[in-house]
Amino acid sequence: MENRVERIKKQLHEQSYKLTPQREATVQVLLENEEDHLSAEDVYLLVKEKAPEIGLATVYRTLELLNELEVVDKINFGDGVSRYDLRKEGASHSHHHLVCIECGAVDEIQEDLLAEVEKIVEKDYQFKVKDHRLTFHGVCHRCQAKVKKNEESAEAASLHTN
Amino acid sequence: MENRVERIKKQLHEQSYKLTPQREATVQVLLENEEDHLSAEDVYLLVKEKAPEIGLATVYRTLELLNELEVVDKINFGDGVSRYDLRKEGASHSHHHLVCIECGAVDEIQEDLLAEVEKIVEKDYQFKVKDHRLTFHGVCHRCQAKVKKNEESAEAASLHTN
DNA sequence: TATAAAAACGATAACCATTCTCATTTTAAA
DNA sequence: TTTAAAATGAGAATGGTTATCGTTTTTATA
Known part of the structure; x- marks a missing residue:
């Protein structure tokens, strides 16, 4: 490197x-x-x-x-x-991100997912694409696990107090 | 309304x-x-x-x-x-935009173009998608026409001065 | 309709990421 | 080595957004 x-x-x-x-x-x-x-x-x-x-x-x-x-x-x-x-390096730009709304972690995803969409845009909208940004906001797999765990322990606690 | x-x-x-x-x-x-x-x-x-x-x-x-x-x-x-x-109203969010780097015009595109990509992300990255933003940066059809026109007149001018 | 507490308001100060200014230092080429 | 152009650091300025605070409005209740 x-x-x-x-x-x-x-x-x-x-x-x-x-x-x-x-x-x-x-x-x-x-x-x-x-x-x-x-x-x-x-x-x-x-x-x-x-x-x-x-x-x-x-x-x-x-x-x-x-x-x-x-x-x-x-x-x-x-x-x-x-x-x-x-x-x-050499490769295309990297503008595809997964942003976790729970923990803020940012992951990247493969670049070629949009090739098809880009073609449609260029054709249907007569728009010459130079660059793009795609961001998904959601819950990453770690936080999905965490949330599930919290729900379970909350359930357990509720059983105790009842 | x-x-x-x-x-x-x-x-x-x-x-x-x-x-x-x-x-x-x-x-x-x-x-x-x-x-x-x-x-x-x-x-x-x-x-x-x-x-x-x-x-x-x-x-x-x-x-x-x-x-x-x-x-x-x-x-x-x-x-x-x-x-x-x-x-x-009622419908899904509108986060798909075409931003023209020449004139700054912002256009919108249909919402369902990403359905397939979203499925892949949820599956391959175990990421629960809640929302997304997709923005293409490029040249709108009006500015493509304008640029072409300018090039032609520049060519004409150059012919005159030679 | 009058009243009172909570919510919302306008004005403006504060905040904070980013950019600008300018006097000084560093770079790169002769 | 010299020199002009470029780059730097410190900090002031900028500009979009948020917080503060005293006043006004809303809405529920009497």
Whole structure:
């Protein structure tokens, strides 16, 4: 995975952006937390561990830059903060999420589920699709188990008190 | 459509929320602009025409209340403001949008396109789906026409100058 | 109809994620 | 090494949204 950083650095260089320690540290943090849907604040705190002198504004600027370079995707789950996901390398963007309304866990699902829907949209609505976001809100399997368990113990307690 | 307001009023009453002129005016505005994906500010300005004494905070409170009552859906296109859509009555939620990256126009698409995808998610990911959001970002048919036109005139201009 | 408690209101201050400003530092190429 | 352009950090500014608080309105009851 070391090459991943190198390739991103190369990409910066090719587009004549400067290579700074702050940018490198930010990319490192994103790589080390690839599954975590970090907010700018999250990234800031993590980068600060490596490079304590970094400013929050720089983190925002770097994330914005990486978004423009299509290295990260800026996503929004409606909770008031933007989150930044590293794109799967080479592959398509990753905009399909399962957000658990119980515990807040965010899972990802396979990318090709929408191919058919996209075709219909392009044809029926004469709409040239460039990108898409699909988010399901619901209850993840862990919380389904938890809820079931709680219901059972509540039932047991009710038996005791009656 | 007059009954629509009455039913929402009834719903408020049943859940022992008070019926105020501000709430009624807000619902009226939402009904009269059903296709427009209004922001809170938009609603505020429109309600002010009917009831100039209303405050912005009340509009926010009312929209939040209507969202909890599932009369409106609070949606987010990633442009920094929440928008509020009246739900199609009785029917399911309306969370499928086409957002044009050229002109910002927002169109809606039919609701049943995701039924199959939802089934797969519930089965393969053991995820109980409660709600979903699907947004395509791309170029609407009007802007496709516009872009084509611009390219043609640019070509013509280039011919002249050569 | 009068009354009183709870709910809702308007104005505006507070909040907070994000962006902007600006003086200083760093980068990269000659 | 020099230099101009780019990037940085600190913190002020912005803007959408929420909280506060004293006043007004609603609704249930007498």
